[in-house]
Amino acid sequence: MNSVTKKNKLVSDYILDFLVSKGVKHVFILQGGAIAFLVDAFSRRKDIKYISVAHEQSAAMMADAYSRVGPNFGATMSTSGPGATNLITGICCSWFDSIPVLHITGQVNTYEQRNSYKTLKQVRQIGFQETEISKITESITKFSKKINNPNNIKHDLHKSYAISQEGRQGPVLIDIPMNFQTLKINSLKLKNQNSDKKVQSINKNYNAKIIKIINKFNSSLRPALIIGGGVRNSKSVKETNNLINLLKIPTVTTWTGLDCVDSKNKYLIGPIGVYGLRSANFTIQNADFIISIGARLDTRVTGGMPNTFAQKAYKVVIDIDEAELLKKRGLVINIPINSNAKNFTKKLLINKNKFITNNVNKKNWLEKCKKWKISYPIVSQDYYKLKKYVNPYVFFNELSKKLSKKDIIVSDTGAHLTWFMQTFQVKLGQRVLSAFGNSPMGYAFPASIGASLASKSKNIYSINGEGSFQINIQELQTLKYLNLPITVFVLNNKGYGIIKQFQTLYLNSRFEGTTKGYSSPNFEKITKAYGIKYFQIKNHDDIENKLDNVIKFNKPCLCEIMIKPDQKIIPKLAFGNSIDDLSPLLNREEHKLNMSN
Known part of the structure; x- marks a missing residue:
């Protein structure tokens, strides 16, 4: 009983x-x-x-x-x-x-x-x-x-x-x-608590602000949407996609908002920020009107100098946490709205007949953003020519083609997270998880186990670096015991790649603690010791020959991906630049032309 x-x-x-x-x-x-x-x-x-x-x-x-x-x-x-x-x-x-x-x-x-x-x-x-x-x-x-x-x-x-x-x-x-x-x-x-009633934020003059936002949108020439993690947290993915399709304007996401919009949505330009896509960053830096929904606009999005973010734009920012709207740090918010994403989005959709979207200027602006997306692809065809190792941009590009819209992908932190977020083409229905704010090494593998138990029969793919995986490698026994359908990918570049790139740029390639003094174990022996199936992909031919078998295995397994030790993150923001000026730097005339709105 x-x-x-x-x-x-x-x-x-x-x-x-x-x-x-x-x-x-x-x-x-x-x-x-x-x-x-x-x-x-x-x-x-x-x-x-x-x-x-x-x-x-x-x-x-x-x-x-x-x-x-x-x-x-x-x-x-x-x-x-x-x-x-x-x-x-x-x-x-x-x-x-x-x-x-x-x-x-x-x-x-x-x-x-x-x-x-x-x-x-x-x-x-x-x-x-x-x-x-x-x-x-x-x-x-x-x-x-x-x-x-x-x-x-x-x-x-x-x-x-x-x-x-x-x-x-x-x-x-x-x-x-x-x-x-x-x-x-x-x-x-027992002493009782009155209720579990959820409290929602209330804004003064909320309806008046909505009308003002609509009027500002209608008069804008280059509007854009920013979709953040608050959309998922407020369970408003459906409403947000309805809004995107209603407004018909360029849309970008933060990393936490990546799985809220299908990569094939014709209005999606891509993720923004320090490790964003050039096309998405150009979109935001040239916009004259921005609605940011559920994004706290931290410095990984704005760059280290928030005052340089979207300087040309009238900015409407929706955040459930009032403190996030007050932090400023040089970022000017014209209309702050303290609300959850779902309530705000519903307010706009109720007023859908008041929006003017069939406008030639807005159409031309959308086409310009789409051209940037075509002009600056994240995966160069030259990357496929690598023979000895696996280029991570190629790997994640191919992986995204093979996974279904019901799959859950959990990524750790480091260079592999950046390669993944820049490259992966999300299908609406997929979940992309990472501990984006705290971003500790060792999150993805145990989180994959939690995600698997919560989602029952869905396939889970855990993305790890060989350094971060060692933080909670002991949970291989938990995985084996529970026998969950989790595929663990370990990208091995023989060191902490994102830190090695930093050391190359700013510390004269003194690889203290990343190459010098650093080592990793034999993952094949460790995996087999736990009684778990091991795969290895060491070049691009192996992607073609082995990746399907890994995905179809549908039992606990680990697949090690051999990455070139000096593989870089491209593009990325250098200290002191605004997010429209990612490294490697574009020709100065080309950059000036892209920022000429």
Whole structure:
């Protein structure tokens, strides 16, 4: 019998009742003394299960991806002290990318806590592995609390969930002392939180602003749309695509918005920013009117000097976080709107008959942007001539042709992420995940496991560098145990490629810590030691001969891609330039002509 049917129950059982009530099917854990009673509660359930992992950091990253992909939110359980602190990198991933995740940590018994004794508050630690994790995580969670009264458990769980969902979403943490976990409570008499009602931002003069935006659009000659991650977070991909097709104007995305628009959409120019496409950057830098939806316009988008971003444009920026609209840093926002993307987009669509889109100037402007897209392809045909190694632009170009619109691709950070984001041609329905804001090495592989469990039968492709993969390589055992259909790609360029390029440009090719002092293991031997199938693609002929077999394998496997050690990211922004002037620099006359609007 599930404990949900009992009135008097253990706190540990009530916590699982709560998770089940929110649709949680899996909880990512690493067993430890301070959560042993919580984990034992799973033995009495059939409606929720735990996933045992090899590192708490991985658990947090799995839960993060679980929330990104699935209909419900992710959750973790970890023990006190080092178990709890190991969550921090994964919590940061959720914090910066606005992902709701519930982290439940065990804490030492209340009578072993230093703050239980007025005369011992200066003592660093009393209980074994006592750590004030709720205070440590205050700056990277929306709500972080140690439970001081077991009768508050219902209130605090519901409050944490509501806060994680409202406004700009994010992670929350509840810290539960061991001696509370085994207490019996009357669930009907627990202190309650009023509701889980989501709070939406309200703008003064919202309707007046909408009319002003429409009028500004109608009078513009070179309008453009920026699509950011807030579109996905607010579940407004459908509405946003309707808006793109209504306005019929050049559209660019940030990396977090990449999977919101099909690459074959005739209005899409591509991703913008420091590692964006020349065509997309020229579009934004020449636009006279911009609507940015769900993009916080950080310096990876604007370049290091935000005052140089879209200088010619009247800018309308929609962000659910008011603080993002106030940060400025030299970026002028003409109409800031504090709203989630879905509400704003619906407002525009309701007024669709007021837009003037059949305009010769706007049509000419769209054609100009399309010509830039043709003139500056990201994949040169010369790249295919490489014989000894695999050019990553070629690999991702070919991979994107072969994957289906139901597939999920999770990329780590580093040069391979940049090659992937610049090249991959998204099919609407695919998901492209990465921890874009925190961007730690080691995210993609555990996140792929979380994404797989949340999406059930979908194929998952994990993109890693040989350096980043080693951060959480231990989860190969988790993958083998769960037997999930995950294909792990490891791009091996024998060092941290993005840092090597930086060292070449700014440190006279002194490759400290990237070539010198750096090494990587034999991935074939490691993969086989875990009982997982290994493939290797060492040249372009292998792409033709082996990639289909890798994709069709449909079981846990690892495919190592051999990349030229000095492979560069092309194009990229050099320090001090605006985003229209990517390196390698274009001929000065050509650049001037492209910026002549």
